[in-house]
Amino acid sequence: MSSAEYNALHILHVLSVLVMGATVFYAAAGAPETRKKALMWSGIAGVLALLAGVRMWQALYQFSGGWAVVKLVCWLGLSAFVGLAYKRREKARLWIGLTVVLAAVAVTMVYTRPF
Ligand code: HEM
Numbered sequence: 001m002s003s004a005e006y007n008a009l010h011i012l013h014v015l016s017v018l019v020m021g022a023t024v025f026y027a028a029a030g031a032p033e034t035r036k037k038a039l040m041w042s043g044i045a046g047v048l049a050l051l052a053g054v055r056m057w058q059a060l061y062q063f064s065g066g067w068a069v070v071k072l073v074c075w076l077g078l079s080a081f082v083g084l085a086y087k088r089r090e091k092a093r094l095w096i097g098l099t100v101v102l103a104a105v106a107v108t109m110v111y112t113r114p115f
Contacts, residue, residue, distance in 0.1 A: 016049035027085035
């Protein structure tokens with residue numbers, strides 16, 4: 001992988017996961033009519049984060065490392081929270097808390113790569 005692609009994928013990946021988290025925070029307080037747009041941006045960010053992540057996993061690690069599988073599970077959770085935050089507004093604190101926890105787990109996985 002060229003250094004340009006390496007940098008572009010990292011920037012795209014990190015930016016996309018930031019947007020994924022931001023949309024959950026928005027969804028926890030946004031008016032019901034903002035649901036479609038929030039779901040759209042969360043979906044776009046989710047696909048970009050996944051594509052960039054899988055491409056880096058393939059190119060840098062040849063799909064080895066259980067830590068990346070844990071990140072996939074974190075990504076799956078984050079992807080679900082925007083819809084849930086609009087549908088189950090009374091549990092907004094839970095979706096926000098889980099977003100922080102899953103993001104923390106994913107970041108810990110990539111920086112420590114324990115397995
Ligand atoms: C919960 C969602 C996720 C978060 C918060 C997250 C966070 C991050 C961060 C902050 C980095 C940058 C590390 C650095 O450059 O120092 C990174 C890199 C990376 N992520 Fe993710 N990520 C997530 C989901 C995923 C998914 C689903 C995959 C695919 C399996 C993935 C695979 C990777 C890979 C392969 C790298 C590059 C590691 C390296 O440069 O050695 N990530 N991630």
